[in-house]
Amino acid sequence: MLTIKNLHATVVGKPILKGINLEIGDGEVHAIMGPNGSGKSTLANVIAGREGYEVTEGTITYKGKNLFDLAVEERAREGIFLAFQYPVEIPGVSNIYLLKAAVNAGRKHRGEPDLDAMGFLKLVREKLKLVEMRDEFLHRSINEGFSGGEKKRNEILQMAMLEPTLAVLDETDSGLDIDALKIVANGVNSLRSAERSMIVVTHYQRLLDYIVPDYVHVLAQGKVVKSGGKELAHELEAHGYSWVGDDAKAAAG
Amino acid sequence: MSVKLNTESCEQAFDSLSGELVGVDQAWLSQRRHDALNRLGNTGFPTVKHEDWKYTDIRLLTKHEYVLDASIDLTAMAAKVESSRIDALDALRIVIVNGRFRRDLSTIDSLPEGLIAGGLAEQIASDPASVKAWIGQALPENGHGFSSLNDAFVNDGVYINVSAGITVSRPVEIVYMISAGDVAPLAQPRTLVIVAEGASIEVVERYISDSEDTYLTNAVSEVFVGSGARIELDRIQEEGSRAGHVGGLFVCQRTDSHAVINTISLDGMLIRNDLRASLDEPGAKVVLNGLALGDGRQHIDNHTHVDHIAEHCISREFYKSVLDDRSRAVFHGRIVVHKDAQKTDSEQQNKSLLLSRNAEVDTKPQLEIYADDVKCSHGATVGQLDETAVYYLRTRGIDEQSARGILTFAFADSAITDISNEALRAYIDTRIRDKLGAGDLTKGMSF
Numbered sequence: 268m269l270t271i272k273n274l275h276a277t278v279v280g281k282p283i284l285k286g287i288n289l290e291i292g293d294g295e296v297h298a299i300m301g302p303n304g305s306g307k308s309t310l311a312n313v314i315a316g317r318e319g320y321e322v323t324e325g326t327i328t329y330k331g332k333n334l335f336d337l338a339v340e341e342r343a344r345e346g347i348f349l350a351f352q353y354p355v356e357i358p359g360v361s362n363i364y365l366l367k368a369a370v371n372a373g374r375k376h377r378g379e380p381d382l383d384a385m386g387f388l389k390l391v392r393e394k395l396k397l398v399e400m401r402d403e404f405l406h407r408s409i410n411e412g413f414s415g416g417e418k419k420r421n422e423i424l425q426m427a428m429l430e431p432t433l434a435v436l437d438e439t440d441s442g443l444d445i446d447a448l449k450i451v452a453n454g455v456n457s458l459r460s461a462e463r464s465m466i467v468v469t470h471y472q473r474l475l476d477y478i479v480p481d482y483v484h485v486l487a488q489g490k491v492v493k494s495g496g497k498e499l500a501h502e503l504e505a506h507g508y509s510w511v512g513d514d515a516k517a518a519a520g
Numbered sequence: 521m522s523v524k525l526n527t528e529s530c531e532q533a534f535d536s537l538s539g540e541l542v543g544v545d546q547a548w549l550s551q552r553r554h555d556a557l558n559r560l561g562n563t564g565f566p567t568v569k570h571e572d573w574k575y576t577d578i579r580l581l582t583k584h585e586y587v588l589d590a591s592i593d594l595t596a597m598a599a600k601v602e603s604s605r606i607d608a609l610d611a612l613r614i615v616i617v618n619g620r621f622r623r624d625l626s627t628i629d630s631l632p633e634g635l636i637a638g639g640l641a642e643q644i645a646s647d648p649a650s651v652k653a654w655i656g657q658a659l660p661e662n663g664h665g666f667s668s669l670n671d672a673f674v675n676d677g678v679y680i681n682v683s684a685g686i687t688v689s690r691p692v693e694i695v696y697m698i699s700a701g702d703v704a705p706l707a708q709p710r711t712l713v714i715v716a717e718g719a720s721i722e723v724v725e726r727y728i729s730d731s732e733d734t735y736l737t738n739a740v741s742e743v744f745v746g747s748g749a750r751i752e753l754d755r756i757q758e759e760g761s762r763a764g765h766v767g768g769l770f771v772c773q774r775t776d777s778h779a780v781i782n783t784i785s786l787d788g789m790l791i792r793n794d795l796r797a798s799l800d801e802p803g804a805k806v807v808l809n810g811l812a813l814g815d816g817r818q819h820i821d822n823h824t825h826v827d828h829i830a831e832h833c834i835s836r837e838f839y840k841s842v843l844d845d846r847s848r849a850v851f852h853g854r855i856v857v858h859k860d861a862q863k864t865d866s867e868q869q870n871k872s873l874l875l876s877r878n879a880e881v882d883t884k885p886q887l888e889i890y891a892d893d894v895k896c897s898h899g900a901t902v903g904q905l906d907e908t909a910v911y912y913l914r915t916r917g918i919d920e921q922s923a924r925g926i927l928t929f930a931f932a933d934s935a936i937t938d939i940s941n942e943a944l945r946a947y948i949d950t951r952i953r954d955k956l957g958a959g960d961l962t963k964g965m966s967f
């Protein structure tokens with residue numbers, strides 16, 4: 268699905284990612300953990316194609332294609348979805364409008380006709396239920412005045428509507444109470460399938476109790492310093508980042 | 521009869537024309553005109569040396585010679601009046617061409633009971649007292665040269681009077697049109713709207729021209745809102761590409777009255793709006809919304825002035841501008857809370873979105889408070905599109921151009937949400953969308 272080789276990237280001229288290698292197979296869930304500032308969100312944004320995140324070395328191949336050839340929106344239409352660590356508030360643009368525009372942009376890309384009003388409403392109702400959000404949210408401006416937890420659920424709602432092939436969830440669990448965490452995890456799990464891969468960025472083992480990963484990677488100072496199975500997360504929880512190696516130790520201070 | 525925008529030329533024009541104006545036999549009216557001409561003689565036309573005209577250089581207007589009685593191409597006008605119709609609006613229509621009321625082009629045959637709506641000149645001729653009681657009452661004493669000019673030549677325009685307790689269910693649409701050509705017309709409509717106690721009306725003022733010729737609209741509207749009365753006035757400026765528009769709108773409000781004024785400036789080379797609301801009696805509420813959508817070299821200047829005279833009044837003011845290319849907007853919002861206006865509740869905001877490096881906005885919110893128990897806030901922001909928001913939309917599959925269109929449209933569109941008439945809002949939405957090139961994706965976006 269996604270192959271990252273020797274990825275180096277700078278943000279405003281400052282090197283952040285320093286040689287990342289990752290192989291994400293079809294249907295796999297990879298957790299990425301690591302100290303604050305280690306480059307997790309940077310990696311997520313490089314995958315999504317954000318401007319200002321300059322790749323200076325290395326490659327990313329997505330479904331056999333050079334990812335860097337695709338603009339942000341093309342990556343999205345090709346099935347890449349980023350759930351933001353800090354979802355953006357957009358006054359004056361309603362949630363339902365964004366959902367419709369986004370779903371139809373994907374359909375158009377695949378040569379499918381726009382979803383009709385009935386079909387769209389049916390789909391959106393179904394997905395709302397999944398993340399336990401009220402209809403009322405559809406007509407509010409995107410994320411405007413949403414609580415932290417509501418914003419995160421809204422990201423999952425969008426993901427559920429768009430049915431991506433590669434979902435990157437950047438700290439979707441932070442700021443969630445225990446019930447919301449279960450709801451979000453539930454939403455994510457319902458989307459797990461043999462054709463859909465996920466990168467789950469988190470600081471907490473707790474999320475990984477609900478979304479059980481196939482692999483866990485530790486990122487420190489822009490490099491993957493350790494990879495392993497789901498047990499790795501438990502060990503991190505018990506021993507902290509300094510346990511995984513000098514790089515991480517240095518990063519953790 | 522032609523005139524230039526200087527005192528001598530205006531005085532000459534007055535000497536030869538004043539005898540032909542309506543109601544010359546009415547001494548009070550002649551006196552008004554003479555007084556106004558004297559005021560003009562004293563103040564002259566404003567220059568950039570005036571604090572209130574610092575950012576608006578009227579030399580773009582004064583270099584032309586204007587014609588006060590330009591001839592009208594009636595066939596062309598009839599077609600334009602027809603094509604300007606907003607079908608779903610279902611309004612009573614009053615049509616003004618070059619400042620003169622045209623009954624033949626208007627649609628006011630069957631007016632509901634309690635409503636007078638028609639031409640000002642006809643009203644002066646048939647019932648001068650009904651005009652004398654109101655005209656000029658809303659104008660400030662220290663008005664500028666343009667409003668004095670309108671006053672000196674006051675002749676025709678619109679007269680609307682809603683009797684006490686009457687709710688006019690259909691909107692009254694006033695279409696101010698221009699028939700230009702070889703000469704540059706000067707149109708000086710005067711509009712009086714009187715909403716008596718407990719009455720209610722929606723008035724849509726549309727200044728429309730597709731002309732690419734030079735002309736000047738110098739309009740003055742006066743609005744009187746009686747106790748417990750309500751008015752929504754939507755002023756939509758779609759003037760020609762070389763047109764100047766100086767528009768004064770003066771509103772006086774009595775106890776517990778409610779006025780919503782939406783000023784939407786879309787087209788015109790130079791637009792200067794002076795909007796003044798006077799909350800004369802307790803419990804009055806005024807809402808002022810504005811949208812200035814500039815591109816090319818357009819210049820749109822909004823001067824607003826709210827007087828809180830009485831206690832317990834509310835004012836809400838939200839002005840927005842979206843500026844592209846080399847366009848420029850000015851916002852000067854003055855709120856004066858007079859000494860007896862305790863418990864005043866006032867809020868003012870001006871937000872500007874600059875789409876180009878060469879666009880410019882000058883904003884000056886100004887609060888003067890002479891009472892001690894008041895709640896007032898004001899603020900101004902100027903910025904560009906939120907790039908994080910553009911990125912966010914793109915990560916959802918929306919192309920960059922559409923994402924920018926959506927965000928710009930959303931910014932602009934939020935300025936018109938107080939326009940209650942759906943058909944009118946839809947019309948303005950379309951105009952905003954077209955002007956911004958916001959793309960089809962913004963259709964169906966409005967709340």
Ligand SMILES: Nc1ncnc2c1ncn2[C@@H]1O[C@H](COP(=O)(O)OP(=O)(O)OP(=O)(O)O)[C@@H](O)[C@H]1O
Binds near residue numbers: 281303304306308309
């Ligand atoms: N726009 C920017 N300008 C300057 N520095 C930046 C910018 N974006 C990211 N950085 C820097 O890059 C480094 C990595 O940031 P990143 O957001 O990827 O960390 P993270 O691993 O996601 O951290 P956290 O766990 O706190 O979310 C940080 O030192 C950060 O300050």
Ligand SMILES: [Mg+2]
Binds near residue numbers: 307308309352437438
């Ligand atoms: Mg992060």
